[in-house]
Amino acid sequence: MVELSLGVFFRSFNASKVILCACLLVFLTLFTLKLDGKVGFSYAFVFAPLWACNLLVFIGGFIGMCSYCSNPPSRNEIMMRVDFGAMCITVIEHILLAVFETFAFVKLEYEDISEPGYPFPWTIVFSPLFSLSAASIGIAVWALRHDKPFEFEFFYAINIVQFVFIAFKLDKQVDWTWAVVFIPLWVVLSLAAVGVLYALVLSVVLIRSRHFIPAHRRQHVYSAILHTFSVIPALVCLVLLTGKLDSMNWSDKSTVSELSYTLAMAPLQVSFFFMAIMSAGFGGPSSTPQTNIWWFGLRKPLCPFLLDxxxxxRTYANVSYRIGGRNRAENEQENGEERQAIAGDNEDRDEADVAIVNERRNRQRAEEKTRGSGGSQASSQGSQSGQEGMNPMEQIASSSAAISRAMAQYKNEYGYHWHGDISQPD
Incomplete structure (x- = not known):
C-alpha cells in the first residue's frame, strides 16, 4: 500500500532542488541528442536550461539581499542571519558554475573557428570547477558547524580529482583509458551503492519491528527505494559511458561502441528524475530540508508562504490518499499495531512520571532528616507539610497520565490527522 499525504508534501517540498533537477534533466536530454547528431540547433539552446537556472538564482539572491538590507533581522535571530549567509554562498557557487558553462559553450561551439595557434584548452574551461571544488571544502565545514545541508558542496569537494582527470584527458595530456579516468567516480558511486544497500536492509529489518508505527516503517521503505533508484542508475550509466568511450578510442566495432549517447545516458536521467521526486518530499519529511527562507525575500519557506x-x-493540506486495496483484517491489524506502539509509549511516560514523583519524595524525606528533630511536634508538622507537598506532584503525575491515555484513545479512534499550523510537524 502506498500513502500520499499532501501535508507531508507541503512541509517537505524543496523548490530549489526540484528546479535544479528539472534543469539538469532537460540539459542532459538536449546534450545527448546534440552529441548523437539528431538535432542541429546550437549549443546555446543546449545550455539554455542551465543558464535559466543560474539566472533564477541570481534574481532570487538579489531580491533576498535587498530584503535583508531594507529590513535586517535582529541580533537575536541568529538562524536568519545564518540562512542569509548560506544564500550568499549559493549565489557565489552559481556564479562559478555559470562561468564554467559559458566556457564550455565557447569551447564546443567555436572550437572549429578558433585560431590554430591559440587553442582554448579544457584545463581553462574546468578552472572554475577547480576553484569551486577547493572552496567547497571550507563551505562544507561551515555548513556542518551551522547545521546546514551541504550535499552539492560535498559532491564538488570529493570530485576535484575527477575534474582534473577529465580536463587532462580531453586535452590529451594523459594517455589513459576512460576506465582509469573515471576511477574517482567509481569509488564514490561504489560507496553510495553500499550505502543504499545498507539502507534497504535496514528498512527490511524495521518493517518487521513492532517498536515503530506502520506509517514510520513505510517512510523508511520509501526513502530506501528512492535512494536506490537514484544511485544504481547512475552507476549503470557510468558503466555504459565508459564502455562506449573506450570502444570509440580503440575503434572497436562492438555493440557498446554503436550504443548512442542517448541510451548510454538514459539511466542518469532516471537518477535525476528520482532525485526530483525526493526533493519534492515524497521520500518522507526527513528526505530533504526546507528551502532557504531568504530567496526572493520571502522570509519563510515557499509552501507556507503560498498557504498564507x-x-x-489549506483545505487540501490534511488530505492523504492510499493506493492499494486492503481488507478489513489487515486494517484492524495495522490499527492494533499502532495502538500497541502508542500504549508502549504511554507506559514509558507513566513510568517516567512515577519515577519523578518518587525521586522528589525521597529528596524531601532526605531534607527532613538533615534538618534534625526539634521535638515531636516539629517532626509531625514537618511530615505533615511533606505529605501536603507530595500530594500535588502525585496529582500532576496522575493528570499527565490521564491526558496521555486520552490522547492515545483519540488517535486510535480518529487516526493521525494533523490540524495545526502547516509549518509544525504532526
Missing part, C-alpha cells in the same frame, strides 16, 4: 497568500489551499 492563498488560504483556500
Amino acid at each position: 497568500k492563498c488560504p483556500s489551499l
Whole structure:
C-alpha cells in the first residue's frame, strides 16, 4: 500500500532542488541528442536550461539581499542571519558554475573557428570547477558547524580529482583509458551503492519491528527505494559511458561502441528524475530540508508562504490518499499495531512520571532528616507539610497520565490527522 499525504508534501517540498533537477534533466536530454547528431540547433539552446537556472538564482539572491538590507533581522535571530549567509554562498557557487558553462559553450561551439595557434584548452574551461571544488571544502565545514545541508558542496569537494582527470584527458595530456579516468567516480558511486544497500536492509529489518508505527516503517521503505533508484542508475550509466568511450578510442566495432549517447545516458536521467521526486518530499519529511527562507525575500519557506497568500489551499493540506486495496483484517491489524506502539509509549511516560514523583519524595524525606528533630511536634508538622507537598506532584503525575491515555484513545479512534499550523510537524 502506498500513502500520499499532501501535508507531508507541503512541509517537505524543496523548490530549489526540484528546479535544479528539472534543469539538469532537460540539459542532459538536449546534450545527448546534440552529441548523437539528431538535432542541429546550437549549443546555446543546449545550455539554455542551465543558464535559466543560474539566472533564477541570481534574481532570487538579489531580491533576498535587498530584503535583508531594507529590513535586517535582529541580533537575536541568529538562524536568519545564518540562512542569509548560506544564500550568499549559493549565489557565489552559481556564479562559478555559470562561468564554467559559458566556457564550455565557447569551447564546443567555436572550437572549429578558433585560431590554430591559440587553442582554448579544457584545463581553462574546468578552472572554475577547480576553484569551486577547493572552496567547497571550507563551505562544507561551515555548513556542518551551522547545521546546514551541504550535499552539492560535498559532491564538488570529493570530485576535484575527477575534474582534473577529465580536463587532462580531453586535452590529451594523459594517455589513459576512460576506465582509469573515471576511477574517482567509481569509488564514490561504489560507496553510495553500499550505502543504499545498507539502507534497504535496514528498512527490511524495521518493517518487521513492532517498536515503530506502520506509517514510520513505510517512510523508511520509501526513502530506501528512492535512494536506490537514484544511485544504481547512475552507476549503470557510468558503466555504459565508459564502455562506449573506450570502444570509440580503440575503434572497436562492438555493440557498446554503436550504443548512442542517448541510451548510454538514459539511466542518469532516471537518477535525476528520482532525485526530483525526493526533493519534492515524497521520500518522507526527513528526505530533504526546507528551502532557504531568504530567496526572493520571502522570509519563510515557499509552501507556507503560498498557504498564507492563498488560504483556500489549506483545505487540501490534511488530505492523504492510499493506493492499494486492503481488507478489513489487515486494517484492524495495522490499527492494533499502532495502538500497541502508542500504549508502549504511554507506559514509558507513566513510568517516567512515577519515577519523578518518587525521586522528589525521597529528596524531601532526605531534607527532613538533615534538618534534625526539634521535638515531636516539629517532626509531625514537618511530615505533615511533606505529605501536603507530595500530594500535588502525585496529582500532576496522575493528570499527565490521564491526558496521555486520552490522547492515545483519540488517535486510535480518529487516526493521525494533523490540524495545526502547516509549518509544525504532526
